[in-house]
Amino acid sequence: MDYQHLFEGGSWRTVLPIPIHLLLFATPAVILGHIATTPTSTLSTQTKQILSFPFLIGVIPLSMAFMCDQKILDILTSLFTYNVFIRFLEIIWLGPVLQGREAYISSRDFHIELWSCLRTFPKPAKEDTKTLKKGETKTYAKDRKFYHIIPLWFANYLICDVLGAWFVTFSAHDAKRVYEENTPLFFFIFAGVVVVMTSAFNILGYTLQLFYVLYYEGGSYSSEQWRELMENPIISTSITSLWAERWHRLLRSTWLAFPYRTTRNVLQKALGKPTKKTAAICSAVASFAVFIVSATMHEFFLYSNLDWPIYREFYMGGQMCYFLVQAALVAFEKVVGTSLRRRLPKSFTESLFALFLQWLWVVVCAFWLFHMFLLGYTTLGVQFNNPFHFFQPYILEYVRKTPAIHPFFGSLL
Template identity: 40%
Template sequence: MDYIQLWQNGERITLNIFVYAFTFAIPSLGLTLLIATPWLPGIVKQTLAMPLLLANILYPLTFTSDPMLDLVGSPFNFSVLLRFLDLFYVSPIVYHRPVYASTYSLWVDFWSCLRKFPKPAREATKDVKKGEIRTYTKDRSFLDIIPKLLFCMATVDVLGSYLSTFTPADIMHISKHQPVTYFMFYAMAALLMTAGFNIAGYSLHLFYSLFVEGGSYSSEQYRMLMIHPMLSSSLDDVWSRRWHQLFRSTWLAFPFRPTRTLTQRLLAKTTKHYDSIALFAASVSVFFISGLMHEYMVVCNVGWPLYKSALIGQQTMFFTIHGCGVILEKLITAFSKRVLPESVRHSLVVRVLQHIWVIGFGFTFLIWFMEGFATWNVYNDNPFQFTRPLIHQYFRTHPALHPFVGSAY
């Protein structure tokens, strides 16, 4: 089969849902076994890793299945690529580390988006002495997770039913001509993504609680995957804490730490502000790589011809400009501390302006993010569609609502 011609035509091979589910992670499993083998020489591991990394990144470009598996497969494989690029090549070159990682460290990497793993304390606190490992008391049952999971499923069902009325053409039209409707779409889409990611988070939490911790867990060790980003008062808070942290450990390992280290080494002899510059460069590198990951998701699912002609670069622009927005915030915050009293900086007016800034910034640049995913129609393929016929029928019988919904009902 001519795979190059297949990709150039924007086509993929459709697999049975079970075949896809059990095969898309095979390269990552091979990379895990390879990096965790202590007796193989590093150069051998690096050589053997190359075809596995290539297979890992080509899989979502070549094969397709259920839309939700497509949604999971491409970012997962991209994240795997980054994590193992660091372990096999970047860390050995930049930090002279061995080409090795234990299976436990990889396990912690995977689950750290949800769960705290106790480490020896660096400093003494009221709870632990220096060097001691804190013990968490299990105070919750797995049954506590189920109502939260069901609520998020119901939320995705209802909001997804509303958003499914919008075609890709509707979204482009309202973004230019109906700002009120477009803002409603923006708000609902943000809530949908929050609930959707929390479905994933609570499902993983439930799995861990049942099959690893025996049915109970410590509430202090877990976090929501998405913590209501629309309520944030800063872009930094959105991306560093409230947005999902699925790829946090990967982003920190690569590109954040190598970019910061290399920038420090490059600028250490030329400026006394090299630490701040390196931090800014590392922060923007994370947003840039995140943009590339979303570019990859779009090209996998809309095909190269359409991506090249209409969508290329949008995701990178969206995420990179958010990185620049975070840096701008930090500069403004540092300046305001010098010129404004604390009472003003923490006043109600300033807090309201901060919320307006976050929501307005996201709304202004949303179309760069949304066009690719709208073309892919991913928001219309969620598995929870029980209320869709009822909600669409309600819209059909209430003409007064028609200006605020799409045309696909």
């Protein structure tokens, strides 16, 4: 049998109904989760590795072999399978091989990992504090009901719907043309995409929170314990805080386990006795590894969903370049920022003007690199697969009747 088609990506893939598509992608994840959370007294590490091998090998080609009729869902399932692979690879294989630990994670720890992107899980205090004694766990007062989540969900829905009506008028050719010929309009597209992505991820976050609150907490929750999935990245004052704090934390626990901690631990062993300098080197390299994994994931999205000739000729390596430059900017920012803080007076570094300059630095860098990230996804046509479009027909009808604003829209109006 010729397996070459598995490496060609794009439109040859088998189209499945959405329920079957979701079931197919969820099955290996559920099986791997069951293997990982089974105590090693029941299944030895070696047995787990043997049982998990076909599922780890088989999970990645799923995105290259199957698709549904929703492009956004295809991207999400590509993201899901990629991270299922790296998380269970670390638990079942890399941890035991590189660190000598058992291939096991408790159900509770796994639950906390899955939900830590949104919810704070208190840990026992390591020492006495003003409010807690050593060993005590903070108690959160439940001050909200499940229905408080619903208006927040609809507010973000409205943002996606309104701005999505604007984006749907731009073809991939329009996006490229605006980037090359109309910098001011491209800047507004950049800002709009950031806002829409923030709201779209927050819709996902609020949906997950609503499920958790109803299923696990009986309909009430502590607002202090929950965060938004995306925390206003458009107001970031450093590239480091943009990626580490304000951008979505959906994959944070996975990438902390691998590649961050794995890379750091391997380097620490290789460099011998830990010092302040070697610790800094290990952390820097581990952070760089996170950007590599992120870049590879985004390359995988495009590779899986675009025809191979289009991906190879126009987009191969683009996401890798984007994230490598981001990693370099983070390193540059840390070095220069530390140096400037030592030399400049505190009255300046903590002033509103300094914060404005830091914000401007982030915006300029993000806008400068934005085309590298965007153009591949417009070729995929993600702007036409916005599931939040109740008001879209009415907005477009109004725009079509208002010629004065047509220059601010794409050719598909």
